[in-house]
Ligand code: BG6
């Protein structure tokens with residue numbers, strides 16, 4: 001086996017929360033009178049909440065104080081968490097669950113490396129609350145992807161050396177973070193087009209071929 005552990009990004013890899021992020025940012029942008037669309041939302045992939053807010057505010061004519069920015073981010077998050085309550089174990093695809101189970105059966109450790117502070121809430125919603133061996137997320141980092149911190153911490157939690165870990169990512173910033181951490185990266189979805197990853201996955205189950 002090429003690796004001892006696999007570290008998965010959450011949003012866009014294990015499950016899809018893009019649309020909920022979109023709706024919650026859109027509600028905030030509408031309130032501020034700032035233009036916001038799906039193309040801008042795509043730029044928020046892998047980016048921390050506060051950095052996402054700065055991108056949303058690029059189209060805002062006024063200025064917000066630091067305090068107002070924190071309140072705006074908090075408001076977006078409250079809307080987002082309300083929407084996340086719609087998620088159920090049905091939002092976990094059979095392909096993802098079957099592939100995860102097969103990877104675990106091969107003896108690989110499975111971890112999460114996500115910028116999201118809602119990671120545990122989302123995993124709970126989709127029925128994976130106790131599934132992963134270790135979780136590194138937005139609650140234990142100070143620097144967001146493309147900084148490698150979230151993956152470095154994930155490997156530490158798993159007690160693995162970086163070179164024994166493979167990261168699975170759907171965002172360019174996440175692929176860059178994995179490589180900066182000294183790990184191989186498998187890109188899926190949007191991240192494929194950045195051309196930086198060690199492997200490009202056509203679909204999630206391709207991971208089974210990559211780890212052999
Ligand atoms: C990432 C998402 O996983 O988490 C980003 O791709 C999001 O879009 C970031 O901004 C932070 O999420 P949260 O849940 O802490 O606001």
Ligand code: MG
Pocket residue numbers: 009010011012013045046169170171174
């Ligand atoms: Mg992602």
